[in-house]
Amino acid sequence: QELDDSGEDHDFDYDLIVIGGGSGGISAAKKAADLGMKVALFDYVKPSPHGTSWGLGGTCVNVGCIPKKLMHTSALMGEHIQDARSYGWDVPENVEFSWETLRDNVADHIGSLNFGYRVQLGDHKVDYKNMFAKFVDEHTVEGTKFSKKGKVKKQEQSTARRFLIAVGGRPSAGSFPGADLCVSSDDIFQLDHNPGKVLCVGASYVSLECAGFMNGVGCDTTVMIRSIPLRGFDQQMAQMITCTMADHGVKFLQPAVPDEVVQTDDGRLQVTYTVDGQQQSDVFDTVMLAIGRQAITEPLNLEAAGVITDNKGKIPCVNEQTNVPHIYAVGDVVTGCPELTPVAIQAGKLLSARLFSKSTKMMNYENIATAVFTPVEYGSCGLSEEDAIDRYGFENIEVYHQFFKPLEYSLPHRGDNECYCKVIVDLQDDERILGIHLLSPNAGEAIQAYGLLLSKQCTKEDLDDLIGIHPTIAEEFTTMRITKSSGETPEKSGC
């Protein structure tokens, strides 16, 4: 870490000011305060263009991981209700679903989390300021309190020896006519009515996850993909995810982009779009744009502090340090940082430990396990097959793979080849594992600890030596035998 002793001899209000009360900001603030520092944390949520707003905790808690996983769980419950019949439960064929009940219960839970974060900040002696912050100079921020109606209620300036920028991002807006009629993921979890017939524009995991749960709770759901699904992810897995979603009833328009959205007389949305070069049109109740996210650095007045951003507005960092030595950044706002809550949390925690104690531990952004919570979940860690080929050469890697049917699927006779696992190894290095991929229920649970395979430089033999827990999905990785190069079918016969 470069020395940032500028201001050693000044008398600042705080040792650290954190801008942003999301995953990264809160974790860094708590850690710094625990280490005896005087810390302030500014968090302010600008309402979405549709007026949606929320409390302390950032994206994950309010409009990300938490509501998303809860609504995903609701969709899974819907499947279980149907499957339950084959397990002996005499559930009626048609069970009504209430969007309002789900939404309100999710909101209540989030409310309790918001409250929990407030209490935590108090317990850790962090000064929480529910204010919008921007830089005045490189050691000063101005905090603004707004009324519910957006009027300035109060302004104050605070100084600090060090700053942490953890402002995260917000959904990108579309630029086509009528884009303002569309909601974003910021709005979907609080939508005042059932989304009904819904179009999700974008092929990122935000789009696919939201499409997955809306379809699961009974919405007539279409996804519009501009190019490929889940850019950046293993493409075989991405294709399988969309195929599975299609089997579950989601419609796909690909390659397609929206041209225009117009409100109809009865308040619905007429979407004109170009699919495969042809212009077409359809009417939806809800259109959700999930076409990427934008770091919200612009309002920060970073120029006043001399902090530079990249062409996407993100902040390039070296070990979480910006170009201004006493100003740091963590989380979604950092150039190249995987946009994941545990990443922001860990980076924030480690940074505060380095800054305010003797720790020298750096954040390692490599080989981070992740999950996509589509109807059948996708868990992975390490390289995609494409990236492995790119980096190591086609002839130097091998892929072990296998379809399988989780035991839970047997009684309801669910899809035979819906679940799949694959492991990519480096042939030149003792079959060292480069990537591990799983498409199955609970893939997030099953893949988590396999992250150790990569950090501990494990080989395929280590996997073979691991004794399974039977009957589980996670045990599939302990008995993989079929290689892609063999041309043998990875479809499972018997068990």
Place this chain on the structure above:
Amino acid sequence: QELDDSGEDHDFDYDLIVIGGGSGGISAAKKAADLGMKVALFDYVKPSPHGTSWGLGGTCVNVGCIPKKLMHTSALMGEHIQDARSYGWDVPENVEFSWETLRDNVADHIGSLNFGYRVQLGDHKVDYKNMFAKFVDEHTVEGTKFSKKGKVKKQEQSTARRFLIAVGGRPSAGSFPGADLCVSSDDIFQLDHNPGKVLCVGASYVSLECAGFMNGVGCDTTVMIRSIPLRGFDQQMAQMITCTMADHGVKFLQPAVPDEVVQTDDGRLQVTYTVDGQQQSDVFDTVMLAIGRQAITEPLNLEAAGVITDNKGKIPCVNEQTNVPHIYAVGDVVTGCPELTPVAIQAGKLLSARLFSKSTKMMNYENIATAVFTPVEYGSCGLSEEDAIDRYGFENIEVYHQFFKPLEYSLPHRGDNECYCKVIVDLQDDERILGIHLLSPNAGEAIQAYGLLLSKQCTKEDLDDLIGIHPTIAEEFTTMRITKSSGETPEKSGC
């Protein structure tokens, strides 16, 4: 491996005869045949005293892991149906449960597995003999075919250069008056009627798992524990399991043993038992004994081959080799072998590889991950806290632990301190991990890959460096901070 070349110059019918078509036998037989050996496999299921019988595949497939996990899944479905209401699904308060539907669907699935195993043995060119086998001399077995009514239909002798004993075990019978009126786990999965008000005698995982799913599908369930629950498992975890089961409605009698069972006039079972020194009595519809399992070596006429057994009828082995060099054993029948399907499979596979190819790889019985599928599942790997203290000394270990509430529990407001994880480390060796324990839904999935922690000699720091997948249960292990020695409460505040 000791040399077993006795009989090199003989002309035997087979290179290998396998006795027992369960997890271990089938895996060894397929592997040996794949390596070019001429292999026969004998499998015969002696009907239970209540007349229950089944097909090829052994305990796991027919009366173990598979029906158990499916019935556990049914119980979980029952919970999900209730929870679904908080997730927006308007499920009726009372959903009828049909034991017959569940049992028949489970039986159908098992039937398809039995068929699959037959096909597999054919594909692998293993001679499958649906016969009871016993030794005639050290290179000869006699196979007997029985009619449905138990009459001898056919007998034949076969010789082989090597033998593998993989006969597994069967439930122990009780010795109290009326024990013959009780069923065992061999019968429960095929019971012709709903178990109704049921008593499970024994505190092993067979007993607790069966009690768990019967309670889950609505049976009035009582467990009778002679001494402690889950002997051999971490006792803090075992206590938590029974507490959780009690919260879910299971009743416990402890310390208690049955004295007598008598059939009442209306065909129910009057059980007299001594609990805490007091004799009491109650009437049940079903009494299941799960008081341990017995290796079924007695009918094998092992004396004819010179194979010795221990005082429990199990076969002491060194690297799966019995005292007779050309006779081997794997699975539940082996002294000290963890009674788990993947263990039997791996031991069988590795043994055949060593015997019939150049492999020298030995089976490692240490640090095997396992799960108990009670209503809230328990997954563990490595040492229990007791064993860690025994081996390393109280002052040389530390325990990290934490209660947590899975996100799925939040909307239905399920138990706050129902889920718990703990990690035991060796303070003298860089906090190397000695044991890892998890009580939660999907604990089997989450714990599987953490088995790598032990085989790769990982430390607590490796766990801290692992980045979580949010929101999952498995991520709980990546952020553990509270030690038992600190006296701090492991109850989670906020999130």
